[in-house]
Amino acid sequence: MTTVQVRQPPRAGILFIGITRFLLILLFVYTATSKLLDWKDFQYQLHNQVFPDPIAGALAYLLPAAELITALLLTRRQTLSHGLACSLGLMLAFSIYTGLVLFHFFPRVPCSCGGVLKAMNWQVHFIFNIAYLLLTIAGTILYYKKEVRPNG
Incomplete structure (x- = not known):
């Protein structure tokens, strides 16, 4: 019988995953809440x-x-793996959309951000989204290095 030894990520990797989770939760709760609190403006x-x-x-x-x-x-x-996958999808979609606006793909510049994000110009917003996207990618990679076990 052979045993497969699984390499655990260093404590820094576990800490990074925790920080990633916290920042994503904070972002998504904040953005959803700001949309719901200013529902009529959000719909407009x-x-x-x-x-x-x-x-x-x-x-x-x-x-x-x-x-x-x-x-x-x-x-x-x-449910963390599902949460990371959803985060990746949302941040990718938001980043692509912001990039399209920033690079004048659309005939006019819309705005639908709420709260503090409304104060950002499109360049800052794009950088913010890309930073969160990269954070999500890094956290997801570290999570799967930690969680996925080889069969055998």
């Missing part, structure tokens, strides 16, 4: 976007729900 801003009104209407409900569900998934060890 979504309808000012470049996509059709039916999509904007659906996103008004889907975005805060996705952010809150993702934050919830990140709080439990049993």
